Structures are given as C-alpha cells and as structure tokens.
Amino acid sequence: MKSVILNLAVAASFAAGAAAQPHHHGHHHHKKNAGAEKREVETTYVPATVTQYMLDDKVVSADEAKNGLDNGLYVVVGETTPTFTAPSAPAVTSSSSSTSKSDAVFIQKVTSSSSSSAAPTTTSSAPASTSSSSDSTGYATGIDADFPDGKIKCDHFPEEYGAVPLEWLGLGGWSGLQFTPSYKIGDLSISFIETGVKGMAKTTGFYSYACPEGYVKSQWPSAQGSTKQSVGGLYCNDDGYLELSRPESKTLCEPGVPGITINNKMEKNVAICRTDYPGIEAMVIPVDAQPGAVRELANIDSANYYYWDNKPTTLQYYVNQPGVSVEDGCVWDCAEDHDECGNWAPTILGVGQSTDGNTYISLFPNTPTSSAKPKMNINITGDVSIACYFQDGEYAVSDAGCTTTIPSGGKAVVTFTDA
Ligand SMILES: *[C@@H]1O[C@H](CO)[C@@H](O)[C@H](O)[C@H]1NC(C)=O
Numbered sequence: 001m002k003s004v005i006l007n008l009a010v011a012a013s014f015a016a017g018a019a020a021q022p023h024h025h026g027h028h029h030h031k032k033n034a035g036a037e038k039r040e041v042e043t044t045y046v047p048a049t050v051t052q053y054m055l056d057d058k059v060v061s062a063d064e065a066k067n068g069l070d071n072g073l074y075v076v077v078g079e080t081t082p083t084f085t086a087p088s089a090p091a092v093t094s095s096s097s098s099t100s101k102s103d104a105v106f107i108q109k110v111t112s113s114s115s116s117s118a119a120p121t122t123t124s125s126a127p128a129s130t131s132s133s134s135d136s137t138g139y140a141t142g143i144d145a146d147f148p149d150g151k152i153k154c155d156h157f158p159e160e161y162g163a164v165p166l167e168w169l170g171l172g173g174w175s176g177l178q179f180t181p182s183y184k185i186g187d188l189s190i191s192f193i194e195t196g197v198k199g200m201a202k203t204t205g206f207y208s209y210a211c212p213e214g215y216v217k218s219q220w221p222s223a224q225g226s227t228k229q230s231v232g233g234l235y236c237n238d239d240g241y242l243e244l245s246r247p248e249s250k251t252l253c254e255p256g257v258p259g260i261t262i263n264n265k266m267e268k269n270v271a272i273c274r275t276d277y278p279g280i281e282a283m284v285i286p287v288d289a290q291p292g293a294v295r296e297l298a299n300i301d302s303a304n305y306y307y308w309d310n311k312p313t314t315l316q317y318y319v320n321q322p323g324v325s326v327e328d329g330c331v332w333d334c335a336e337d338h339d340e341c342g343n344w345a346p347t348i349l350g351v352g353q354s355t356d357g358n359t360y361i362s363l364f365p366n367t368p369t370s371s372a373k374p375k376m377n378i379n380i381t382g383d384v385s386i387a388c389y390f391q392d393g394e395y396a397v398s399d400a401g402c403t404t405t406i407p408s409g410g411k412a413v414v415t416f417t418d419a
Helices: 029-033 039-044 062-070
Strands: 052-055 058-060 074-079 104-109 176-179 205-208 215-217 234-236 241-243 253-255 260-264 270-275 283-289 294-296 315-319 347-353 359-365 376-382 388-391 402-406 412-418
Touching (some): 260 270, 283 294, 283 315, 359 376, 359 388, 359 412, 388 402
Parallel strands (some): 052 104
Antiparallel strands (some): 052 058, 074 104, 176 205, 260 294, 270 283, 270 315, 315 347, 347 359, 359 402, 376 388, 376 412
C-alpha cells in the first residue's frame, strides 16, 4: 500500500451478514478474562481479519491489488471506515471496547491527470471567468454566516465562511475532492465517484473542507455512494459554482459537542488528524497540539450528525507520534516514517455522543493497519466512567484498547506525557 495517494473511504463491510451488525468490527480479546461472556459475544463480535480489495465495485485478489499498487497502476481511494460503535449501555467494567477495523480497501485505476478515459467526459464546464468571489458580493462572512448558495466559484476556497484551508494537500485548500460527473441533484445515490488527486482538472463534484478546532463540517448530500462510499462537502455544480449540499444547514461548519480537550505536556507537538468523513476519509483534518497546549477535540451528537447506512457515526482521530507536524502527519501516506504516520499512525481516538447522552471515548491501536505503538503515554481523565489510557506500552483494559464514557455536560482531558 505504499503507493497510496488519496483515499475515499467507504463504511461498508463486505463480510457476509455483517453489514447489519453495528458491532461487526468488534474484538473479542476480552473474552479471555471475562468469564461471564460466552458464545453470544463470540458470534456477534466478528473480528475483521481479512482485507478485501475492491476495484470498480468488484473484489480483486490481494495479489492483483498489491501488484497494481506497487506498479503505480492503482491508487487506494478508500477503505472501510474505522468507526467504532459505542456500546448501547454505559460501560461499567465492560472491557468490550467495540472499536473497529478496516476490512475493505477501495482502489481505483490511475488515470492521467488530464481527462481520463475511464471517466465520463463532462470535462470542466469551466466556471466562466469574470470577477472574483464572495468578497465583492457583499455577503456577510464569518463562520456563523450563511453560505451564499451557488454564488461562489469552485476555484475559490471559502475561507470567509470558516472553512480552513489545508494547503499541504495540494488540492487548493480543500480536504478532498470527489468528482461525480453523473450525479444530478435529487439522485438517491451516486454511482460514479472519482477521487481528486493533485493536479487533476477541476470538475463537477463534492469539495470537502476542514473546519476550525471544535467545529465539524455540516455539508454532505443525502445521496451517498451507491456502494456505500461516503460523500461529503460542498457541491460544485455544472456551472462551476459551489452549492450547499445539505441546505438544512446554511453554514459550512457547526460547533461540535464541547467537553473533550487535549493537554500536551510534552516538549514535542502531537498532530491529531481526524478523518474527513463523510468524504474521502483521509485523516487530514488537523488538531495541532503544540507543547504545553490545551486544545479542543471536537465531538458530535451522533444522533444529529451524519448517518452511514442508517447508522449514526462517530469521529475518528489518528494520533501521530510526538514531533510529527500536522503538515507531515495529517495525510494518508506520510513522506517520512511511513509505517508509523498518517494512515499508519499508532493510535486512534474515537469520540461520539450517543442517544443516551453519554459521550464514548475510545483509545485503541490502529491494528491491523499499523503495529506502531505511541512513543508517549496517553491518559484520559475527568468525568470518566473507567480508566482508559496507554501507559508504558500497554492499553488499559485490553490489547484492543479501552472505551470510557463521560455524561452529558461532562468533561474529559486526554493528556500526553513523555513515555
Ligand atoms: C491517569 O490520571 C489519573 C488522574 O490524574 C491518575 O489517577 C492515574 O494514575 C493516571 N493513569 C496513568 C496510567 O497514568
């Protein structure tokens, strides 16, 4: 998977029968020390140990996929979402952190940077030039301002409306591009999605973006990928203008649920990178925990956020090794230290507020993708239900990590200290 450029994640499980099971990705490591849990647990929590490679909606062999990737014929455009599903009841001493693992990788044939033969040729219905963008139009700006629907050109990154440009990705500030030449407003699903990579011509599709710390993106279409790929961002229409894709929210960003903070007590920074979801699902949305800094970690009320396949979702933060900058580490495939960075970061924090009002916070290793271990200690404290940490090379609870909860309105602090 070294030739990965970008990913487009799909939250699908391809294990037969597993799709209907929110816990299909869970572990059963805990059963060895939990005598009371028996067969149901074993049958419900199916560990995903096999990676399937999907090319144009078809499964291809791992060998074929790897050859294609190694030879630069394919790029990875996504994988199953590593979304953890919170336990339905507040965890007491439960060791069943229902974290999840990727089990399908979506690959795409590499096309030349100009018009690809594979792609339906809509080409750039290039935005007719003329004057500049919103600034001159007199609309109110700011993160709480309504986005002027259909008034700003697609080649203008809408920083004025709170979106945060991610220059290091080389996508004009956008966090991800999903070109959907055959999509029409009102479609129930999207059957053709091409992931934008550096240098690709601009065209119709979904342009995703980061929001500031503590905020989350509020734009994604109700139509999602027909093979359950997630799609997110503003819609760049055929005329070359940006439209709200979820018009019930007029802004680009919305405040998350407050209460979770990061406290970095080390002398090196930590790049914490949230997956862009729904969207291409690369771990590119940064929280830069500088030495000594306290930063907010956005959380969501899962019941009122993006649903994948009718299931509520959570936020996933890939935590890089100390000392990796957000520019270096908040990417899918890092230029340096490939095996411990970006998609291969050592550990993941998953957060989400459940309908019961509790926020579930999981800290779990990025296995089987990465075997790296954090070169620091991580401790989650505050109004937490159980201890959850990574200390001296071990996770609390089990090798699969831990899940703790805070009540509605509660606070949690994730502290990084030198190992
Ligand atoms: C985590 O922090 C709590 C509260 O300060 C402390 O009691 C506990 O010992 C810490 N755990 C680890 C593993 O450092």
